[in-house]
Structure formats: structure tokens, C-alpha cells
Amino acid sequence: MDRRRIPGPEASVKPIIERADDEDTQHVAPLKTIDDIRQDGRSLDKIRKAWLAPGIITQANGSAYIEFQGTKVACAVYGPRATKISAFSGKGSLNCEIKFAPFSCQKRRSPQRDPQEKELSHLLFEALAPAVRLDLLPKSTIDVFVTILQNDGNGSCLAASITAASVALADAGIEMLDQVAACSACYIDDEIWIDCTLREEEHAQGSLVLSYMSSLNEITHMLQSGEISVSGTIRTIEQCTEACSKIYSIMGNCLLESVRRKLEKDNTLGGLNKKEG
Amino acid sequence: MNVEFLLPEAHQNDDDDVEMPDVSDKFVTPGETISVNAQYMRSHGTFSDEKDGIIKSSLAGKVEIVNKLISVRTVHSRYNAEIGDxxxxxxxxxxxxxxxxxxxxxxxxxxxxxxxxxxxxxxxxxxxxxxxxxxxxxxxxxxxxxxxxxxxxxxxxxxxxxxxxxxxxxxxxxxxxxxxxxxxxxxxxxxxxxxxxxxxxxxxxxxxxxxxxxxxxxxxxxxxxxxxxxxxxxxxxxxxxxxxxxxxxxxxxxxxxxxxxxxxxxxxxxxxxxx
Amino acid sequence: MPVLISPAEREYIINGVDHNIRADGRGRLDYRQIVIETGLIPQASGSARCRLGEGTDVLVGVNVEVGQVDMEGDDEVIRERKSKRGRVICNVECSPIASQQFAGRGAEDFNNELTQTLDRVLNGPQGGLNLEKLCIIPGAECWVVNIDALILDYAGNLLDMVFITTRAALHNTKVPKTIITKTEDGLEFDFSDDMEDAERIEGWENVPIAVTLSKIGSRHIVDATPLEELTVDARLLVAVNKNGKICGVQKGGSGSIEPSLLNEMIQTGGTIGQHVIQKLDEQLEREEKETSKKIVRNESVGKLGFFAAI
Structure with missing residues (x-):
């Protein structure tokens, strides 16, 4: 007998697991109840609770962090800075980069940028470009970096990135025509579900991501996949536009609060100086 | 609203209709000799690599002779600017x-x-x-x-x-x-x-x-x-x-x-x- | 590929679009002439080549090969569904011969964009193909359809042409017949090399095509030339299938679109798309009849391929 190694038993048996009855039903839990209430208690047309905070990254000119329950996204804006390219351009350039953190999805993502991230970066640029006043920034570049920390729905990740980037640009003091709010939706069994989680998306026949400027009433970007009728698409666009307006007001409130806090601080300092002087 | 789909067509051979070209119409390829006569002066599209003045073509095209000047004209070429153009x-x-x-x-x-x-x-x-x-x-x-x-x-x-x-x-x-x-x-x-x-x-x-x-x-x-x-x-x-x-x-x-x-x-x- | 345009030309084009007389005389919703030929690559399972006007040239080759089933997913129900399906892999490449800008790594981002768009529309139930039929052994082996598009010349309206050519190539694609035998180890399969036994891929007629609507000024046009593309501020790609259902919408460009105009563009895209599919199918049928007539008369069925007149 080999004393250096501890051998396992010659015959091995599968472990006995106590399967509670609840777990069995959990496996095939329905996505929604008969009254159209989803797993997390929302109705079909409600967005998830959002938490938004601008100015959290000290190094950046502007930044924002947004949470839609499971989806967590952070965005930083650097710029406007001088462009190194010598070719003349009357307008500034907007450079967007989206990256999924390796631990953000079920399966580990490579640290290298994969084709999906490159495309999402391009879509982010297309969603933001109509809103930013690039014509006031010739020969300058604005860098927008987005990191997705937790992915709970591919559509909601893109929507959250666009929303966070818009808030970060405003936080950096870059002139914009309007704030861009974005939201996602899915079609499941011919019904429109707004802001779906990863599990709900898996059962979907199609999805839509829409970004919208509320005050100007203009859609800056739209991405739809899956099969649906023309009227269905138009209905979904209307519902998403309404959801975007709600997100827009959340963005507005958060920005105003953060601006008030900082400017009020300055006022009190001014007051102090006056007293001493 | 107009959309038109077509099948591809084969090249039409026009050569059968055209008469035999003049003998003076000479078409050359790069490296082909144009003239062994030393009295010609060479211009664009030609070169001569020997002292006895054999003029060869460096382009694929038609030979053009104006008085004593030989040049070769091609189908596709970049534009060469000349004063007054x-x-x-x-x-x-x-x-x-x-x-x-x-x-x-x-x-x-x-x-x-x-x-x-x-x-x-x-x-x-x-x-x-x-x-x-x-x-x-x-x-x-x-x-x-x-x-x-x-x-x-x-x-x-x-x-x-x-x-x-x-x-x-x-x-x-x-x-x-x-x-x-x-x-x-x-x-x-x-x-x-x-x-x-x-x-x-x-x-x-x-x-x-x-x-x-x-x-x-x-x-x-x-x-x-x-x-x-x-x-x-x-x-x-x-x-x-x-x-x-x-x-x-x-x-x-x-x-x-x-x-x-x-x-x-x-x-x-x-x-x-x-x- | 022109990259610069003068303000005078830009204004001329915008006004022309407004008056429904474009720079080359077309109306806003008119396409240029499309020459289409299928089956010109013998080594591929299916192929097609499309030329638009005197410019854009797209060549699509479809290769069907055996591969592993994709079984990723959170939900067991989803995994179960996926294990019984074949797969579709798309790839679009702009050859440097189409434009100097595509040499080296210049085209990488552009290629990626085109590939992702093609993939988004064709991969999934809206892509039309019967993926269940492409499964050989559930949970193990399936047919993988590799769609490779090569862009040989550029004169505007690339994505529309890629989709039209892909649909024609899939019409032309044949999948070898598989024979499944039950052995003691499980299921084994073999496929016959005889091309006569191969069947046309099922579901090709449901494959969607795309219509790119370019917004110029306050109007939208179809089939933009390179100069027109330089004046476009926003584009909308609408993927439509034979039944008029929308299979994908993607906005491009750095401008924004007003919601009512967006709805109008989607509806226009749907109508035009169906019209294009109808004409394309008529043409494919015509081509097939010509080919079978030639076979009956014992004439050689030579495809013109690259010898066709421009």
C-alpha cells in the first residue's frame, strides 16, 4: 500500500441531495402570472427601479453610475481634448468605447474587445452624436468610456450605457441639445414587455432598444431584431418613448440635485470669505 | 417605386463589324519594339535600352506618330498636366x-x-x-x-x-x-x-x-x-x-x-x- | 470612394431629393438596375453575385458543413430548444480591391459593423431558415450554414445588396442528404456525396432582405450613390420578409429622426421590401427556367461569372 497517497474509496456513490418541493417548482417558474405580474412584481409596461449618481469618478471630467436593479453600468467622460490627428475637421469627434467587465456575465468575457463590444460602441456613438454640440468643438475629441459591471439583459445594458453616457456628458459640462434617455423592450408571445431581465430576454422572439430626446421629440437611435408586424413595431416605439420620458425625468432630477449640492457649497464658502475679508 | 432585376449579358463582339484597321494603327504591349529606325525621337510611353536606338514601348496602347515623334497612348492613364490646360x-x-x-x-x-x-x-x-x-x-x-x-x-x-x-x-x-x-x-x-x-x-x-x-x-x-x-x-x-x-x-x-x-x-x- | 463634397453639391442634392429628381434623374424610391447571377462558384454549396448600376459588386458564397450544436443558455428549456437546431454563421468582408480605404486594417471596423448587422437579422427564427431541419443528431451534431459575403466594388447601398445576394445564394444552396443509423453506441450519421440527392435548403423563401432608407433634408430616399451618402444625416435599415413582417430595424448615422417620420420610414421600408422580394423571386425563377431549358436541350450550362459584360 502506498502510504504517501491517501486513496479514495474503491466504490463511490452519488451524494444524496434533499430536493425540497419548492426548488422543483422554481425550475419551471413562469415568467409572469395570469394577472400579467412579472417575477419581480412589475407589470409588463414598467421599467425597473433606477438608481443614478453623477460625478462618482474623480479623475474624469464627468462621470455617472446607473443601476437598473440587476444591470449596473459606470461611465466616464474625458474631454474635450485636442485631437492628435492633423486632418482638419470643422466638428469635434466623439470616441465611444463600451466594455463588459469579465465578471459581468454568466460566462466569463475575454478582456480583449470582441466584435460585439465594438459594435455596441459604434451604436453608442450613433445614439449620442445627434445630441452633442460637436460643431462648437472643432479639432477636439471627447472620449466616452463605459464599463458594464453586471449584465442583466443585453438590451438593458445598451440602454443603461446610453443613459449613463448622456448624464456623464452633462456632468462634464459639454454643451448638448438635449439629454438622451434610452430603454429596451422585448416581444414575448406577441406582447410587449418593457425593460426585460436576462431570463425574460431568453424567451423573447424579438427585442428593441430605443433612445429618445424628450424635449426635442426626436429619436436618436433605434435597434430592433426579431420578427414582428409593422403595427407591432410602431406600438412598441410608442411605449418605449413613454418609458424614455420617465427615465428622462429621473436623469433631470439627479443632475439638478448634484448641481445644486455643489453650487450651494460654493455659496457658503463665498460667505465665509466675505466674513473674514 | 421602381426595381429592376436583370440577367448578366455576355460581351458583344464588335470586331466582326469593324473593317480591318489601317496598317499604321499599331497596338503595342510593354517591351514590344516599335521602331528600329534611329531617326525617330521618343516621347511619353517609350524607352530605348540600347545605343543603336531601338525604340520599345513601356505601355499597352496605340502608337501615335506625329512628324518624327513617337508616343504611346493608353486606355486608362492618370492625367498629366500641361501648361494652359x-x-x-x-x-x-x-x-x-x-x-x-x-x-x-x-x-x-x-x-x-x-x-x-x-x-x-x-x-x-x-x-x-x-x-x-x-x-x-x-x-x-x-x-x-x-x-x-x-x-x-x-x-x-x-x-x-x-x-x-x-x-x-x-x-x-x-x-x-x-x-x-x-x-x-x-x-x-x-x-x-x-x-x-x-x-x-x-x-x-x-x-x-x-x-x-x-x-x-x-x-x-x-x-x-x-x-x-x-x-x-x-x-x-x-x-x-x-x-x-x-x-x-x-x-x-x-x-x-x-x-x-x-x-x-x-x-x-x-x-x-x-x- | 469620395470622402469630400462641396457645399454647392450638397445643396444641389438636397434640393433635388426634395423635388423628386435626383442627380442621376431617379425618383426618391427608385433603385438602379441590378444584374444577378446564381450558382457561379462550383465549390460552394450555394452562391450568387449581384451588381448594382455600374458600381457595387457583391459576391456571396454559402458553405454547409457539419459542426457542433450550440447549447449555451441559462434556462433548461432554452438549452433544450437550441440542442435541436442547426447554426448560421455570417461574415462580411470588404475586399481592398473595392476601395483603397479597405486595405490593411482600414476595413476592420466597417466589416465588423456589416457582419453584426447581417448576423442580427439572419440568426434566429426571424432569419427564415428552418434550423430544426438542419439538426442531424440532437444535442451533438448539426449542419452549420456559413454565409460569406465579399464586396468587390463600391458605389453605395452595400447592405441592401448583401441581403439581396444572400437571399439569392440561399435559394441556390443545397444541403447533402443525411442518413442516420442506430448503432449500439448511439446514433451515427453519414451523408451522401451525390449532389443529385442534395435538397434545397428549407426556408430560403422566408429569408428577409433589407431596405436602407437614407434621410436627406426632410425626405428619405432608397439606394443612395456615394455622393448622396455623404449628404445623409441619418439612415434607417429595415429588414422585411416575404409576408411583410419586420425582421430588424437599425438606425445609422449621426443624426436623429422624429418619431412620426420614423414610423413613415418603417412603413415605406416594409412596402418596398415586399416589392423587391417579389421581383427578386420572379428573376430567380426566370434564371432557373433558362438553366433547365438548357439542360433539356443538352446545351452546356455555362455561368458567365466574371466574364459578363459590365
Missing amino acids: LIVGRITEVAQKRWKVDINSRQDAVLLLSAINLPGGVMRRKTEEDELQMREYFSDGDILAAEVSGTFQDGAASIQTRNHKYGKLKNGSFVSVPPSLVQRCKTHFHVLSCGVDVVLGLNGYIWVCKHTPPLQDVDLEAIYSNENEPISDTTRESIARVCNCITSLARKFMIINDSSITLAYEASFETQNVD
């Missing part, structure tokens, strides 16, 4: 006191600030302000008509727009054809009977626009404006028709001048399919 070009870059202009040649042509008409008088002195405000005159992407005034050693041409006929082109559409199809003639500004003006650049760039009568007093402020005049629907259609005629002539490799364009324009009415 009228060209149509597009601004690619704004540099110090000059503009770089794309004229379908090996190198971009150079338009010096001293070679353009400045608003405020023909003989005005150039001020420092002019250098800084160069974009107000010509900016990136602008199309202009100009004349070649000289060539640099590297092959780049130097162009000028001092004549009031030259300058920024407006009210029309741009067409590009192989340079060899546009031949040198007395004037390159043609007025067609349908109310359309055509500027045939010798470099293969052509501008088709609405007819504007030649102005007696040139308003120097207006020549650098970017605004188009209003164009009627019939003129727009004629401009589109002329553009399509020029493109078809180019595809069939026919010489482009005002008579060929007019003939093609009239012929196009016979096969009217889209109203």
Missing part, C-alpha cells in the same frame, strides 16, 4: 498660403493664394488676414475650374483662377470620366441647347450645371459664396440626363466633346422609359 478639381487640403487640389493626377495640384481673385479689387495686395481666412475663399471639398500655369519637378501642377470664368463651381452635378476621353479644343465651357452648361476638364472631371449667362460686372463677393441659385425641375432633369449621357459615353469609351454629348442627349429621348 483647363481642369476641374476638388480641394483636398488647406495649407499655409496655398490649397492642395485633387485633379486625378499623380500628385495633387497646388493653388497658391496669390493665384486667385480676391474680393475688393483685382490688384489688391494680400494681407495677413487673407492667410488666416483662407477657408472663406475655398474650403475642403469645394469644386473649382482652373487653368494650369506651371508644373513642379515632382509632376505636381500649379493652377490659377485669375480669370473670371474660373473659380468655384455651383448649381450642378459632378461626373468623372477617364482623362483620355476629353480632348484639347478651343474652349472647354460649352453651352448646350437644353439650358445646361458643361465644363469639360481635361483631367476627366466634368461639371454639368444650370446655364448662367456670362456676367459683365463680376461681383467678387459672390464668386466665393456657396449658395446655389434656384433650379427648375426641367433644368434638373436635363442636368441628370446630360450626366447619364456622359457616363454612358465614357463606358463605351467614346470621345467626349459638345457634339457627342448633344447627339447622345437627343438619342436618349428615343428610349424614354422613365418619365
Whole structure:
């Protein structure tokens, strides 16, 4: 007998697991109840609770962090800075980069940028470009970096990135025509579900991501996949536009609060100086 | 709403219809001997590598003999600028006191600030302000008509727009054809009977626009404006028709001048399919 | 590929679009002439080549090969569904011969964009193909359909042409017949090399095509030339299938679109798309009849391929 190694038993048996009855039903839990209430208690047309905070990254000119329950996204804006390219351009350039953190999805993502991230970066640029006043920034570049920390729905990740980037640009003091709010939706069994989680998306026949400027009433970007009728698409666009307006007001409130806090601080300092002087 | 799908067609063999070409029509390939006669002088497209003066071709094309000068003319070639040529070009870059202009040649042509008409008088002195405000005159992407005034050693041409006929082109559409199809003639500004003006650049760039009568007093402020005049629907259609005629002539490799364009324009009415 | 345009040309094009007379005389919703030929690559399972006007040239080759089933997913129900399906892999490449800008790594981002768009529309139930039929052994082996598009010349309207050519190539694609035998180790399969036994891929007629609507000024046009593309501020790609259902919408460009105009563009895209599919199918049928006539008359069925007149 080999004393250096501890051998396992010659015959091995599968472990006995106590399967509670609840777990069995959990496996095939329905996505929604008969009254159209989803797993997390929302109705079909409600967005998830959002938490938004601008100015959290000290190094950046502007930044924002947004949470839609499971989806967590952070965005930083650097710029406007001088462009190194010598070719003349009357307008500034907007450079967007989206990256999924390796631990953000079920399966580990490579640290290298994969084709999906490159495309999402391009879509982010297309969603933001109509809103930013690039014509006031010739020969300058604005860098927008987005990191997705937790992915709970591919559509909601893109929507959250666009929303966070818009808030970060405003936080950096870059002139914009309007704030861009974005939201996602899915079609499941011919019904429109707004802001779906990863599990709900898996059962979907199609999805839509829409970004919208509320005050100007203009859609800056739209991405739809899956099969649906023309009227269905138009209905979904209307519902998403309404959801975007709600997100827009959340963005507005958060920005105003953060601006008030900082400017009020300055006022009190001014007051102090006056007293001493 | 018009969509048309077609099957591909085989090349049509025109050779059977054409008579045997003249013996003097010689077509050569690179390396082929043109002449062993030492009395000929060689020009563009030829070389001789031996002292006994055998002239060989360095291009694939047709041999042209003018008096004692042998040259080879090709199908596709980049435009070679010569002094006095009228060209149509597009601004690619704004540099110090000059503009770089794309004229379908090996190198971009150079338009010096001293070679353009400045608003405020023909003989005005150039001020420092002019250098800084160069974009107000010509900016990136602008199309202009100009004349070649000289060539640099590297092959780049130097162009000028001092004549009031030259300058920024407006009210029309741009067409590009192989340079060899546009031949040198007395004037390159043609007025067609349908109310359309055509500027045939010798470099293969052509501008088709609405007819504007030649102005007696040139308003120097207006020549650098970017605004188009209003164009009627019939003129727009004629401009589109002329553009399509020029493109078809180019595809069939026919010489482009005002008579060929007019003939093609009239012929196009016979096969009217889209109203 | 022109990258610069003068303000005068831009204004001329915008006004022309407004008056419904474009620079080459077309109306806003008119396409240029399309020459289409299928079956010109003998080594591929299916192929097609499309030429638009005197410019854009797209060549699509479809290769069907055996591969592993994709079984990723959170939910067991989803995994179960996926294990019984074949796969579709798309790839679009702009050859440097189409434009100097595509040499080296210049086209990488552009290629990626085109590939992702093609993939988004074709991969999934809206892609039309019967993926269940492409499964050989559930949970193990399936047919993988590799769609490779190569762009040989550029004169505007690339994506529309890629989709039209892909649909024609899939019409032409044949999948070898598989024979499944039950052995003691499980299921084994073999496929016959005889091309006569191969069947046309099922579901090709449901494959969607795309219509790119370019917004110029306040109007939208179809089939933009390179100069027109330089004046466009926003584009909308609408993927439509034979039944008029929308299979994908993607906005491109750095401009924004007003919601009512967006709805109008989607509806226009749907109508035009169906019209194009109808004409394309008629043409494919015509081509097939010509080919079978030639076979009956014992003439050689030579495809013109690249010898066709431009």
C-alpha cells in the first residue's frame, strides 16, 4: 500500500441531495402570472427601479453610475481634448468605447474587445452624436468610456450605457441639445414587455432598444431584431418613448440635485470669505 | 417605386463589324519594339535600352506618330498636366498660403493664394488676414475650374483662377470620366441647347450645371459664396440626363466633346422609359 | 470612394431629393438596375453575385458543413430548444480591391459593423431558415450554414445588396442528404456525396432582405450613390420578409429622426421590401427556367461569372 497517497474509496456513490418541493417548482417558474405580474412584481409596461449618481469618478471630467436593479453600468467622460490627428475637421469627434467587465456575465468575457463590444460602441456613438454640440468643438475629441459591471439583459445594458453616457456628458459640462434617455423592450408571445431581465430576454422572439430626446421629440437611435408586424413595431416605439420620458425625468432630477449640492457649497464658502475679508 | 432585376449579358463582339484597321494603327504591349529606325525621337510611353536606338514601348496602347515623334497612348492613364490646360478639381487640403487640389493626377495640384481673385479689387495686395481666412475663399471639398500655369519637378501642377470664368463651381452635378476621353479644343465651357452648361476638364472631371449667362460686372463677393441659385425641375432633369449621357459615353469609351454629348442627349429621348 | 463634397453639391442634392429628381434623374424610391447571377462558384454549396448600376459588386458564397450544436443558455428549456437546431454563421468582408480605404486594417471596423448587422437579422427564427431541419443528431451534431459575403466594388447601398445576394445564394444552396443509423453506441450519421440527392435548403423563401432608407433634408430616399451618402444625416435599415413582417430595424448615422417620420420610414421600408422580394423571386425563377431549358436541350450550362459584360 502506498502510504504517501491517501486513496479514495474503491466504490463511490452519488451524494444524496434533499430536493425540497419548492426548488422543483422554481425550475419551471413562469415568467409572469395570469394577472400579467412579472417575477419581480412589475407589470409588463414598467421599467425597473433606477438608481443614478453623477460625478462618482474623480479623475474624469464627468462621470455617472446607473443601476437598473440587476444591470449596473459606470461611465466616464474625458474631454474635450485636442485631437492628435492633423486632418482638419470643422466638428469635434466623439470616441465611444463600451466594455463588459469579465465578471459581468454568466460566462466569463475575454478582456480583449470582441466584435460585439465594438459594435455596441459604434451604436453608442450613433445614439449620442445627434445630441452633442460637436460643431462648437472643432479639432477636439471627447472620449466616452463605459464599463458594464453586471449584465442583466443585453438590451438593458445598451440602454443603461446610453443613459449613463448622456448624464456623464452633462456632468462634464459639454454643451448638448438635449439629454438622451434610452430603454429596451422585448416581444414575448406577441406582447410587449418593457425593460426585460436576462431570463425574460431568453424567451423573447424579438427585442428593441430605443433612445429618445424628450424635449426635442426626436429619436436618436433605434435597434430592433426579431420578427414582428409593422403595427407591432410602431406600438412598441410608442411605449418605449413613454418609458424614455420617465427615465428622462429621473436623469433631470439627479443632475439638478448634484448641481445644486455643489453650487450651494460654493455659496457658503463665498460667505465665509466675505466674513473674514 | 421602381426595381429592376436583370440577367448578366455576355460581351458583344464588335470586331466582326469593324473593317480591318489601317496598317499604321499599331497596338503595342510593354517591351514590344516599335521602331528600329534611329531617326525617330521618343516621347511619353517609350524607352530605348540600347545605343543603336531601338525604340520599345513601356505601355499597352496605340502608337501615335506625329512628324518624327513617337508616343504611346493608353486606355486608362492618370492625367498629366500641361501648361494652359483647363481642369476641374476638388480641394483636398488647406495649407499655409496655398490649397492642395485633387485633379486625378499623380500628385495633387497646388493653388497658391496669390493665384486667385480676391474680393475688393483685382490688384489688391494680400494681407495677413487673407492667410488666416483662407477657408472663406475655398474650403475642403469645394469644386473649382482652373487653368494650369506651371508644373513642379515632382509632376505636381500649379493652377490659377485669375480669370473670371474660373473659380468655384455651383448649381450642378459632378461626373468623372477617364482623362483620355476629353480632348484639347478651343474652349472647354460649352453651352448646350437644353439650358445646361458643361465644363469639360481635361483631367476627366466634368461639371454639368444650370446655364448662367456670362456676367459683365463680376461681383467678387459672390464668386466665393456657396449658395446655389434656384433650379427648375426641367433644368434638373436635363442636368441628370446630360450626366447619364456622359457616363454612358465614357463606358463605351467614346470621345467626349459638345457634339457627342448633344447627339447622345437627343438619342436618349428615343428610349424614354422613365418619365 | 469620395470622402469630400462641396457645399454647392450638397445643396444641389438636397434640393433635388426634395423635388423628386435626383442627380442621376431617379425618383426618391427608385433603385438602379441590378444584374444577378446564381450558382457561379462550383465549390460552394450555394452562391450568387449581384451588381448594382455600374458600381457595387457583391459576391456571396454559402458553405454547409457539419459542426457542433450550440447549447449555451441559462434556462433548461432554452438549452433544450437550441440542442435541436442547426447554426448560421455570417461574415462580411470588404475586399481592398473595392476601395483603397479597405486595405490593411482600414476595413476592420466597417466589416465588423456589416457582419453584426447581417448576423442580427439572419440568426434566429426571424432569419427564415428552418434550423430544426438542419439538426442531424440532437444535442451533438448539426449542419452549420456559413454565409460569406465579399464586396468587390463600391458605389453605395452595400447592405441592401448583401441581403439581396444572400437571399439569392440561399435559394441556390443545397444541403447533402443525411442518413442516420442506430448503432449500439448511439446514433451515427453519414451523408451522401451525390449532389443529385442534395435538397434545397428549407426556408430560403422566408429569408428577409433589407431596405436602407437614407434621410436627406426632410425626405428619405432608397439606394443612395456615394455622393448622396455623404449628404445623409441619418439612415434607417429595415429588414422585411416575404409576408411583410419586420425582421430588424437599425438606425445609422449621426443624426436623429422624429418619431412620426420614423414610423413613415418603417412603413415605406416594409412596402418596398415586399416589392423587391417579389421581383427578386420572379428573376430567380426566370434564371432557373433558362438553366433547365438548357439542360433539356443538352446545351452546356455555362455561368458567365466574371466574364459578363459590365
